[in-house]
Amino acid sequence: MNFVKRAGHSLWARKAGTAALAALFTVICALLLGGSVLRAAAERQEADARREIGVDVTVRDPGLTAALADRLGAAPQVHRYTPSLPVGAEGSGLRPLDAGAPPPDEAAPEAEPPLALLGVRDSGLLLPFSYGSSTIRSGRGITPRDAGADVAVVERRLAERNGLEVGDTIRLRPAGGGPAVPLTVVGVHQDTTPDPAVWTPPHELPGNQLYVPVGVAERLGAGAAEPVTAVYRIGSPDQAEALHSEAGRLLGADPSDVRVNDRAYRDQVLPLQRAGAFAGLTVRVTTVAGTVILGLVVLLRIRERRAELGVLLSLGEPKPKLIAQHTVEIAALALPAVGLAALACRFAAGPAGALPTDSLTAVPPVGAADLATVAGIALAISVLATVVPGIAILRLHPRSLLLDTD
Structure with a gap:
């Protein structure tokens, strides 16, 4: 058988x-x-x-430009990235916030424009949004799809003072003078930092902080704006050294400051x-x-x-x-x-x-x-x-x- x-x-x-x-x-x-x-x-x-949380590597260097930040963002270790270009601007028909307290007698005349703009590629990678000190109340933040678009995210207090909502248009002028740039409000964010009890220059007030795409910041900065920092999200802490080496190769020397934030990864x-x-x-x-x-x-x-x-x-x-x-x-x-x-x-x-x-x-x-x-x-x-x-x-x-x- x-x-x-x-x-x-x-x-x-x-x-x-x-x-x-x-x-x-x-x-x-x-x-x-x-x-x-x-x-x-x-x-x-x-x-x-790994894709959504990952590890954030912050690169600071005086020689870091927007173009170099984009080239470093193309590294294979990088999932998302954003440069940060701080510039000042003035509003055209837009009333900035003030400290609500008179300035001290010895205060120097205000030299900085009242509105603080931060040109970014992806606002979700910024520390205030990553850890919840700033949240989007309506609309959305700045995303890579906004490259080349004339849009802005304004703070809740500035929006309430000027009666702004998502979809409205604001006009900003470069600090050194020039034509106003119309921007569409795509989001309203709320910073949990309270208003200061003492006089503070308007550009340092959290309510006067706006987020715009990098291209808008470059135009309003009259071509002089360069990123102070760039944040890169990678898959694991083991890849940070490779990114550091790539940054040194692009900059011609080691960056002056590279910080790895892997707390969310560990958690x-x-x-x-x-x-x-x-x-x-x-x-x-x-x-x-x-x-x-x-x-x-x-x-x-x-x-x-x-x-x-x-x-x-x-x-x-x-x-x-x-x-x-x-x-x-x-x-x-x-x-x-x-x-x-x-x-x-x-x-x-x-x-x-x-x-x-x-x-x-x-x-x-x-x-x-x-x-x-x-x-x-x-x-x-x-x-x-x-x-x-x-x-x-x-x-x-x-x-x-x-x-x-x-």
Whole structure:
């Protein structure tokens, strides 16, 4: 009889043992599948967090220009970046805020224009917006899509004083004189810094801070504006050194100040890495433990069938076929066990499918890749669990198998 048919008959004849072995295999596959799904979810969330959170590297150097900032932003390590070009401007028909207190007698005449503009490429990378000291109340911030556009984001207090809303137009003039530039208000931000209790120059008041695209800042700065800082978001702290080297190559010398801010990365990405590592360890431990447990069970089943093995060997059945028969018996339970484990994990995913982090959403339904991985591991376990004990038993002579009943 073909050894595959013998395997089927053997499983059917031993229904109770087959059911118990299938239940054990299902538990092992459920643990494997849970670990695989957890690891895959952690890896996906880590990749998303690297892109969205990442590590911010701030570069300061007197020689940093807008063009050099853009060239450094094209480095392969950089996901997002923004230069910062501070300029002053005057409003045309726009009333700046004042300190609400008279200036001291010894105060020097105001030389700076009353409005402080910051030309940026991506306002979301600025520290006030990254850490919540400034928030967008209506509209949006400055984005890379605004390059070449005449838009602005104004502070809430300045907007309230001038009755501005998203969609309105303001007009600003360069500090040294020149034609006014009309800008469309695309957002209103709120700075949590309170108004000072003492007299403060208007350009230092938080309410007089506006954000505009880099091109607008260059025009209002009469071509003299250069970025004081540039912020680059990279994937991990390990890439900061490479970015530092690239900045030195572009500038012709090491930048005067390079600061790495990886606090958000440590707070959110590292826990995901630990969760993924724990899930991977769970898969490995389950694989080893499952192989050992199934190997012991198979060894006991083979010892109970010593007479059967002796008869088959006496009839001339090759030993490899006997080992193959037991492998088929165990492997035949692997795929149903994976299916049952998938159903069990799907039912359990609701109450227990979320990782313990604020940024991680619920584990998604079981996918084909996870099932294929677990099925492969289950088949490998079934082979190892039968071949190793099978070889130990089948090393004996058929006469020994038939006579030794202990």
